[in-house]
């Protein structure tokens with residue numbers, strides 16, 4: 216490990232005017248995001264969506280790096296350039312999420328501990344070879360009746376420090392993320408206390424395990440009212456409380472702090488970060504490493520575009536979509552017909568729209584009422600609704 220190289224990477228991650236985009240949703244989590252906009256969770260859709268984000272023109276003027284997921288770091292652009300190489304070629308630093316998720320903490324009801332230390336050394340070496348230069352680990356701290364417990368805070372801090380030490384050994388900058396969850400009806404003062412205790416435990420553990428702070432980035436949650444709290448702190452209070460809390464715990468030698476959005480809207484999270492950066496000179500740069508708050512608008516637009524341009528035959532035949540989607544048993548016929556027409560260099564487009572491929576159908580949608588039922592689907596029960604007419 217070269218401390219100089221780690222420090223250089225860490226500083227580049229928080230370069231002035233730049234932040235990090237988190238696109239490291241696990242396959243299960245992105246399934247929920249896609250479902251919210253009606254997109255099927257296939258490997259190709261995940262790849263295409265991440266390509267859209269990573270190849271955004273001039274992205275490197277505002278984004279220093281991106282956190283990828285295990286599947287994503289092995290994927291490529293449609294032209295066959297691995298995402299990590301594409302990023303490096305465009306001046307962005309590839310990062311990777313390396314924890315394997317938060318799991319219930321035994322003996323501590325309602326609390327979680329993040330796992331993923333087993334075999335981590337070998338995984339980090341592989342990720343380095345794949346191009347990653349920083350790695351993220353997220354711990355989850357819930358606030359509720361009598362929680363978080365000291366046990367929860369300690370075990371998560373210990374795991375974060377173990378992962379951080381392994382990262383630095385492998386030449387990767389650890390991005391340590393102890394997320395104090397916004398869910399709950401707690402007030403901002405409670406969030407302050409829990410965040411402070413969590414960060415204290417984290418920096419103690421990092422010190423105990425010889426983690427070099429010059430080569431470490433903190434990914435923090437903001438000090439904010441619980442989502443269900445009647446009294447919501449305003450932008451100034453969130454900014455002042457967050458900065459005060461960080462100043463009281465985080466050593467000045469840390470190269471930078473980035474924030475997660477944690478369920479805040481894009482406007483809200485941007486307003487909070489902007490207000491923090493108006494509070495005068497701080498010991499470290501403060502930037503963003505948002506996931507949802509950066510992606511939400513893009514995801515909605517992409518989904519709309521996908522639905523408009525994807526041939527209907529590629530959509531799944533489900534009972535909900537039966538009346539508007541292209542039945543898969545008919546799409547085979549359309550495909551075959553299209554191929555035959557192309558082979559024969561057929562001239563005009565056939566007038567009967569039922570056999571047209573999806574791209575032609577866009578200008579001439581099928582009349583739902585005239586669409587036949589889907590015998591294969593209903594026979595096999597895949598659509599779960601039986602013959603057409605049942606909902």
Ligand code: 13P
Pocket residue numbers: 237353392475476477478504505506507508
């Ligand atoms: P959100 O900004 O959506 O909270 O995600 C950031 C992240 O990386 C969570 O681990």
